[in-house]
Amino acid sequence: MIELYVKKPNELELRHNNSVPAPKGDEVKIQLVYGGICGSDLSVYKGKLPYAKYPVRAGHELVGVIVEKGEQASFKIGTRCVVLPNTFCGVCDQCQKGLTNICRNKKSLGVNIDGGFAQEFNISSKYVLAVPDDLPNKKAVLVEPLAVIVHAFKKxxxxxxxxxxxxxxxxxxxxxxxxxxxxxxxxxxxxxxxxxxxxxxxxxxxxxxxxxxxxxxxxxxxxxxxxxxxxxxxxxxxxxxxxxxxxxxxxxxxxxxxxxxxxxxxxxxxxSIIYQFPDDYLQAIEYLRDPEFSVEQIVSKIFSITDYKEAYETAASGNAGKVILSFKEAEKL
The missing domain is CATH 3.40.50.720 (NAD(P)-binding Rossmann-like Domain)
Structure with missing residues (x-):
């Protein structure tokens, strides 16, 4: 299995590791299809986030397929899904008020816990949302960043x-x-x-x-x-x-x-910070399903995971829109 790590600021490393263990409890195992490179990914890479931890597996804008599940997970095998990359405890005062986006115990994938730029990874199913059949992967990978904007527009x-x-x-x-x-x-x-x-x-x-x-x-x-x-x-x-x-x-x-x-x-x-899950995700999905909502132009290029250096350089250049890493060929590596 391959996975992309930020070993330390300004140093990326493509690792080959053993297969992911079987998911337990409410976990699901996701086979990644696409991962978007975000501004926060670049900040972690450049060492600009003081709360980032290294080494850390990168990636939080994710769309993939559930290939295995724990005994308590309700998703069906084969479900296409997107991921909530920010954890919430559910018990702090902010969570109790429904403000899970500012949970006092929040952790963020690809920043201070391992992210999803891997051929496969396990995650609690409470951070997973199925996407409809009519939403192609190239649009589904935009659900997470669009949810940020959906939340901001609610202000x-x-x-x-x-x-x-x-x-x-x-x-x-x-x-x-x-x-x-x-x-x-x-x-x-x-x-x-x-x-x-x-x-x-x-x-x-x-x-x-x-x-x-x-x-x-x-x-x-x-x-x-x-x-x-x-x-x-x-x-x-x-x-x-x-x-x-x-x-x-x-x-x-x-x-x-x-x-x-x-x-x-x-x-x-x-x-306005991140989003409410699942409401803002669901609204983002509805926007993306509408052919009248023009976002195709925002995706500049899709790179194979083997071209991760060029992908990061392109994303960091300031001259591109959304840059996406494709894990579709990962099983051949």
């Missing part, structure tokens, strides 16, 4: 003809722009990278701008900040119109807020 009310800005056009920003466009909003996407803006433009009728091209007087009903930098957060607040809202998705360490402007303009600022 505000995005309606037809509303003016929505997305600051930062990484994978999450592109998904936010795509969803706002699908919901009928008038969408403007902003990024420092023209290549990313070109990708966003392919989604549909979305206006794209480099930061310096935005008129200083232009404001928006809702602004989604998805770049995660000090400058992008501060820009997002300035772009919100009086009575508007800013939803922070990116993970900037800090930013300076113009408090007088925020107060006098009654701007509401929301923080």
């Amino acid at each position: 505000v009310n995005v309606e037809k003809k509303m003016k929505v800005a997305v600051v930062g056009c990484g994978n999450e920003g592109m998904l936010a722009a795509a969803l706002a466009h699908y919901l009928g909003a008038k969408v403007t996407a902003i990024d420092i990278n023209q290549h990313k803006l070109d990708l966003v433009r392919e989604i549909g009728d979305i206006s794209v701008f480099l930061p310096h091209e935005i008129e200083s007087l232009e404001t928006f009903d809702v602004v989604f900040e998805a770049a995660g930098t000090k400058v992008s957060v501060e820009s997002a607040v300035k772009l919100a119109k009086p009575g508007g809202a800013v939803v922070l998705i990116g993970l900037a360490q800090e930013a300076n807020f113009p408090i007088v402007h925020i107060v006098r303009s009654e701007i509401t600022i929301y923080g």
